């Protein structure tokens with residue numbers, strides 16, 4: 513199996529399916545505890561935010577996070593950061609043995625659900641990096657939700673091989 517990404521083809525990379533967890537009303541407050549150090553805007557909590565380090569010359573990088581919606585359905589409509597020319601919202605899917613990324617205009621954030629962005633699934637593509645993303649650095653990224661409004665998160669850069677932050 514090979515993966516076709518903006519960085520070229522990476523053989524043997526496993527496909528990680530998009531995870532959508534249903535967060536029941538009874539569990540909502542409990543799951544907020546895991547996001548205690550993260551940000552909230554309206555009914556939306558953002559957590560597990562990180563980006564993958566890139567090598568010099570790499571034109572784009574991936575950023576990931578989780579969005580918990582404790583209220584009515586909403587939609588992520590725009591993302592921006594100063595470290596790249598633009599931020600695209602991508603989904604990943606298998607086309608035969610090749611994983612392809614597709615740009616979407618928005619990411620639905622249904623009521624009382626958690627949306628997980630992760631390598632191999634939905635992700636943010638930082639297109640036109642102005643400098644390599646170095647492990648240990650961090651940068652601000654602003655998310656705009658249709659209803660909840662804007663929130664700026666701090667994105668830590670992890671090694672490419674690092675597991676997602678818990």
Ligand SMILES: [Cu+2]
Pocket residue numbers: 518602613635636637
């Ligand atoms: Cu992508």
